[in-house]
Amino acid sequence: MAGDYPDPSVTKIGDTYWATATTSNWGAIFPLLKSKDLTNWQLVGHVFPDGPPAWADYYFWAPEISEDGGKVYVYYTAHRKGGPLSVGVARADNPAGPYQDLGPLVGQPDGSIDAFPMRDENGVAYLIWKEDGNSANKPTPIWAQRINDAHTALTGEKTELFRNTAPWEGNLVEGVSMVRHEGYFYAFYAANGCCGRGCTYATGVARSRSLLGPWEKYAQNPILVKNDVWTCPGHGTAISRGNRWFMLHHAYNTNGFENVGRQGVLSEFRWNADGWPEFLDNHSVPTALAANTSRRDFSDEFNGSTLAPTWQWPVEEKPQFALRGGKLLLTARTDHSGAALGQSLAVADYTATTTLDPTALPASTVAGLAALGDPNNTLALVAGEGKLRLRQMKGGKPQMLGEVALPAGKALHLQLQARSGNQYRFSWSTDGKTWQNLPADGAAVDGSFLPPWDRGVRVGVLAQGPSTATVGFEGFQIASLTR
Template sequence: MLISRKSQVNLLTCLTVTGGLLLANTAAAQRLAKAKTPAATAAKAATLIANPVLAGDYPDPSVTKVGSTYWATATSSNWGPTFPLLKSDDLQHWSLVGHVFPGERPAWADYYFWAPEINHDENGKIYVFYTAHKRGGNLAVGVASADRPEGPYTDHGPLVGQPDGSIDGFPMLDEKGQSYLIWKEDGNSIQKPTPIWAQRLNADRTALVGEKTELFRNTAAWEGNLVEGPSVVRHGGYFYMFYAANGCCGAGCTYATGVARAKNLLGPWEKYAQNPILTKNDTWTCPGHGTAIERNGHWYMLHHAYQTGSFQYVGRQGVLSEFEWTASGWPQFLNNHSTPAAPAKVPPVVQDEFADATLSSAWEWPVEDKPQVALRGGQLQLTARPDRGGAELGRPTLAANYVATTTLLNPATLPAGTTAGLAALGDPNNSLRLVASATQLQLLERRDGKARVLAETALPPGATRAVQLRMQDQGGSRYTFAWSTDGTTWQPMLPGTATADGQFLPPWDRGVRVGLVAQGPAATATFERFELVNNQ
């Protein structure tokens, strides 16, 4: 996209290009370039970063430092459990340790659990400000608190929910030490502008007090129909707000990152003339919505982006990008995305032997349909809720090419009308699944809630006690399925080189999950071992 700029010199002819301005007068161009892009003040060597640092679907990541440990969380949208909790010693190597809401979602909200911002006060109390859709209402910003980063968290309900929707809450102390909440009014949902607001928080950070103040809104051409995802830091006497703008998601995304600054938190705010400061490159597309943080004298932003090639199928992954401060005091990303870059590291194999007494926190489920799960002796029993008739467990995909396998035990004993198996899951209404019943194997497509049989075969005699199921994905959307009774000889469900098309699977704001399903009014299915082999 071309970004219009005002002419800086009356008699110069300007041409807007991706890398900046080409000016007809070389001497004037050099003077203008020197004035617009001062030398950076930092002389430190750039950090070697292996992105993604959060492989898989981790939109809108936020990060804070508690003691010597970094803690992060991210959007979970319509997957439960709600809001992952991760920790790291170096911002690059993260481990999933739990969730803000590991069981049921907050009672006041039903779906769209977005943009959690993890933060702590001067006494060490932890807060997560988050967005969710209010039952019977619109999007609102809520808050939960805990005495420790790992929880448990107590939910305090919504802080603000404007008629057009309120999202992307971020807490910040002003120049006097007063705590404020900054958020976006979701005007773009009804073709209106998107103001960024600030309003005081009470001492407990559980309610807003006083009047709200608009900081700025989408006014620049590159911002399109929205500005959102504010993240504020103080540096050199200024407040700096990093923010995202334009289209966040999907194959047509146009997301990028800009910055504005102010001497006082309530403004006036000045947008940087060279926005956007973080845009797509050959590896990462549509970068934005993250948190700025300092470590060992280096400044970074943990944000999300789509990896070029896999795009919306894996989802928006967590990327760490380094920036420095120019002589004029503005942030400048190092060659756009954290350079130099180390080779990306995605776990080659993910396994679950179901040997623990409790389900691994890496498993997810549709937020409105938490299934019944039991683990016994290396087996997982998945039971559909009687009122829903179906159960789904999924794990985020980590690459665009992968192979997933599992073993379904005793398919011949499944009750009539019951199926169970392996699936690629977009959401409850969109999936591809290889399932067994007591009599047959079926490859099913569920698109917009409507089921269609792509292939079927009789359940072979050797599969009555156990059948192994395999699903292979190429490029994020080309699926093949096969079954085996011995784990060595595999029988394809589709003829020859035919594939099932999975382009319809991912919702607009999520990546695809792969996992286990059970369907039927009295469905309880037993699985042994799940394995996901990732190929870059």
């Protein structure tokens, strides 16, 4: 699943595999993807397309999709307004939705995250989750507790299954997914540091005859570690296809790393003679999909009636927009870097372009092409107020990196080129053929400050100005570059 798809979850419903993944502070919340073969995925919607559920505000993590009793459930983590990280659940009649939020299930003082539903050896339904003790320099117990038939509340007492005790696990274990195989429950789990260039994530496994234990960790843990293609593999779901077994998990590609984000990776494993899972050659390679130019590249001429589902926005600052006459009409915002819409990336080397009419820009408004980390961290080439400016927002502090007089004409083409994920060059053109750099020497701008610790960069458009101002963009393209 090429692109920023952390903590992926997958299940089979009928003859179709369904997957979802973390969106963190990007909307729309929790993608819904389907596939017939675990390799070729189609984005068909989102669990919460219109914004957060009423009880939560940000950090939408680790959705787990499953079917039970003819209904589809997505258990997920979110930050409770005025409270801790909590586990909630949403329900639908169809995996494509629409989903009804059923509210939070558990939110311990240090936080509760990474839920997974599982029935015990007697068919009783439980919820498995992690207590987020590492956020307070404490251990991280994995808990199990019964859930009621309506999936709206936990019942009885919780039971600890295991916690971080092995040296390789560092300060946490998390992201548990379970399968039952030949009389054992197997808990695949992630451990150590998940995110960023200094990540130390890896995958381990434990097993038990009974869901509530006792649990035995595999002596050969970790069973899935980094290699020359993927690093920090972890937090996924184990699933079978025929008589083959796989885990859909995330990992950073070593070309692009945190700038592209944690991508969905399918790794195959087998059961050894002692009944433990062993990943094949401990090596996952990019699938044909991940190398497919059609996934690496993106083009939107804004000719439809609705925005393509791959567009994203800061989850707490959903912009107002419309499509009309082959243009994306984006309503400006005054705060942070302005209103923003962006696309997730599948590669570290690419060119992005868009076009706008500078003569149609409203007063006191700037708009253009941007690399987006979050609302307080952006690099943007913007037009407005008689100038074409290269603007940096770092930690909420703006800085001008270059400017020229706004060129005459009704078509202004803006271009961003990225190399190695974080080296950006910006240029502009009045005819789309002859390009001029800004700054004029064409020096690269270091954008390594852009991605937050838990997500990749987006590239897209922004508009900053009064809320009465609307900017029209005429097309947007991303084209991958070869090294």
